[in-house]
Amino acid sequence: MKTLLIEKLGSIGGIWGPGLKPGGGTQAPGPYSETEKSDRYDKGPGGYPAIWVYPEIAGISKEFTERLEKISGVNRLDQASAVSYVATMMLKEAGVDLLVSTYVTDPIMDGTSVRGVFVENKSGRGAVKAKVVIDATGEADVARRAGAPALYPKEIYNEVDGHSPNGFGIVAIVGGIDWSKYSGLRADFPGRDIAGRGTTRGAFSARLSPYDNLSTFNVQLRDPEPPLLDYAKFNAGDGKDISLLETEMRLYIFELVQHYKKTVPGCENAFIVSISPYLGLRGGPCIEGEYVFTLDDAKAGRRFDDVMYLFGENRALQHTCLKEGKCKWVDVPYRVMIPKKIDGLLAVGRSASGIPDTVLRNVMAVQHMGQAGGTAAALAIKNRVEVRSLNVKELQRKLLEAGFYLGDESRLKELRLGNKS
Numbered sequence: 001m002k003t004l005l006i007e008k009l010g011s012i013g014g015i016w017g018p019g020l021k022p023g024g025g026t027q028a029p030g031p032y033s034e035t036e037k038s039d040r041y042d043k044g045p046g047g048y049p050a051i052w053v054y055p056e057i058a059g060i061s062k063e064f065t066e067r068l069e070k071i072s073g074v075n076r077l078d079q080a081s082a083v084s085y086v087a088t089m090m091l092k093e094a095g096v097d098l099l100v101s102t103y104v105t106d107p108i109m110d111g112t113s114v115r116g117v118f119v120e121n122k123s124g125r126g127a128v129k130a131k132v133v134i135d136a137t138g139e140a141d142v143a144r145r146a147g148a149p150a151l152y153p154k155e156i157y158n159e160v161d162g163h164s165p166n167g168f169g170i171v172a173i174v175g176g177i178d179w180s181k182y183s184g185l186r187a188d189f190p191g192r193d194i195a196g197r198g199t200t201r202g203a204f205s206a207r208l209s210p211y212d213n214l215s216t217f218n219v220q221l222r223d224p225e226p227p228l229l230d231y232a233k234f235n236a237g238d239g240k241d242i243s244l245l246e247t248e249m250r251l252y253i254f255e256l257v258q259h260y261k262k263t264v265p266g267c268e269n270a271f272i273v274s275i276s277p278y279l280g281l282r283g284g285p286c287i288e289g290e291y292v293f294t295l296d297d298a299k300a301g302r303r304f305d306d307v308m309y310l311f312g313e314n315r316a317l318q319h320t321c322l323k324e325g326k327c328k329w330v331d332v333p334y335r336v337m338i339p340k341k342i343d344g345l346l347a348v349g350r351s352a353s354g355i356p357d358t359v360l361r362n363v364m365a366v367q368h369m370g371q372a373g374g375t376a377a378a379l380a381i382k383n384r385v386e387v388r389s390l391n392v393k394e395l396q397r398k399l400l401e402a403g404f405y406l407g408d409e410s411r412l413k414e415l416r417l418g419n420k421s
C-alpha cells in the first residue's frame with residue numbers, strides 16, 4: 001500500500017523518541033514461561049512478570065526492539081535518539097513516505113466518511129487524500145475533528161490508575177550532577193500556580209537516575225497527596241489548556257533546577273541539557289469505539305473473538321499475579337480502533353477506545369496495535385470495504401503470519417483460525 005506518515009515534530013517516535021522518555025514499559029524480545037524463569041523479561045513491583053504482550057513481542061515491534069537493542073542501552077537516555085533513528089530507517093526501508101514538521105489539521109470529509117486530511121507546514125495548507133486515515137495522534141485529534149464520539153477522561157479514574165486522568169508529564173535531561181555527593185532524591189519546592197487550577201508542587205516523580213553523568217527529570221503535574229485533582233482540571237484536547245501547561249511546566253522545570261543547584265548537594269553545577277519538545281500524556285481523550293476496553297476486562301482476562309494481541313495491563317497484572325495468584329492477559333479487540341459513526345478512519349495507541357483513558361497506553365502494546373491497524377487498513381482497501389466491515393478473520397490470519405499470538409491451539413480452533421479451518 002502507498003503509505004504516508006505525517007508528524008508534527010521533526011522526528012518520529014512520539015513520547016519514546018523526541019518525548020525523551022527512556023524505557024519503562026518496554027519488553028525484551030523472547031518468550032515468557034511461567035515455569036522456566038528467565039532473565040529476558042523484567043519484573044513489576046512485587047515481582048510479577050512485566051510481560052505487556054503475551055507470551056512475547058512479535059512482528060514489527062520485535063524487529064524494532066531487536067534493532068534498537070543493538071545500538072542503544074535498555075532504559076537509557078541514548079534510547080530516545082535511537083528510537084527515532086531505528087523507526088525512521090524501518091519506515092524508509094518499507095517505502096513509507098514521510099512528511100515531518102507537518103501538522104495534521106482537519107479531516108477531509110465526505111458525509112460521515114474521512115477521505116484524507118488537511119495539513120499545515122512551510123508550504124502552507126495542503127490536502128492529502130487517503131482511502132483510510134489512521135489516527136495515531138495520541139488524543140484522537142483527527143477522529144474528534146471528524147465528529148466521532150469521544151471519551152474524555154474523568155477525575156474518578158484516578159481511583160483505579162494513579163496516572164489517570166491524562167497523566168501529563170514533560171521529561172527533561174539534566175547534566176552536571178556529581179553523583180558522589182548527591183544523596184537526596186527530592187527537594188522541597190513550592191512550584192507554580194497554574195491559573196488557580198493547580199500547582200506543580202514539588203518535584204513529583206522527579207527521577208534522578210545515575211545514567212552516565214546525566215539524569216532524567218520527569219516533571220509531572222501532580223498533587224503530592226491524594227486525591228489527585230490537578231490532572232482532571234485540564235483538558236488534553238484543548239489547545240489553550242495545552243499551551244498553559246506547556247508554558248508553566250517549562251518555567252517550573254527551569255526554576256526547579258535552579259532550586260536544586262542552590263539547595264541539593266551534588267547539584268551545584270546542574271544544568272538543563274534538553275527538555276522534551278512536547279507535553280507528554282499517558283491518556284487523554286480517545287474515541288468512543290465500537291468496543292470500549294476497560295480495566296475490568298483486563299483484570300478478568302476477557303477473551304474477544306476479534307482479538308489482535310494479548311495484553312498484560314500493568315494494574316491488571318499486579319492484581320491477578322499478586323492478589324489472585326495467577327497472572328491473566330487479556331485479548332485486545334479490533335473494535336477498540338473503530339470509531340462509532342465515522343468511516344474511513346482507525347484510531348490506534350492512546351487514541352483507541354479505553355476506560356480509564358490510560359488503560360491501553362503501554363509502549364509495547366501500542367506498537368502491536370499500530371501494526372494491526374496498518375494491516376487492517378491495507379486489507380480494507382484491498383477488499384474495497386470499510387474498516388468496520390472488514391472480515392476480522394482475514395486480519396487475524398495476517399497477524400498470525402506476522403508472528404502474533406492470538407491464543408493456544410484450542411483457542412485458535414474456537415476462533416476458526418486453526419491450521420485445518
Ligand SMILES: Cc1cc2nc3c(=O)[nH]c(=O)nc-3n(C[C@H](O)[C@H](O)[C@H](O)COP(=O)(O)OP(=O)(O)OC[C@H]3O[C@@H](n4cnc5c(N)ncnc54)[C@H](O)[C@@H]3O)c2cc1C
Pocket residue numbers: 006007008009012013014015016021023024025026102103104105136137138141167168169170171218278279280281282283348349350351360361362363364366
Ligand atoms: C512522562 C511519561 C511517562 C510514561 N511512562 C511510561 C512507562 O513507563 N511505560 C509505558 O508503557 N508507557 C509510559 N508512558 C505512556 C506511553 O509513552 C504512551 O502511552 C505511548 O507513547 C502512546 O503512544 P502513542 O503512539 O499513542 O502516542 P505518542 O507517543 O504521544 O505519539 C503521538 C504522535 O503523534 C504526533 N501528533 C500528535 N498530534 C499531531 C497532529 N495533529 N499532527 C501531526 N502529528 C501529531 C505527536 O507529535 C507524536 O509523535 C509515559 C508517558 C509519559 C508522558
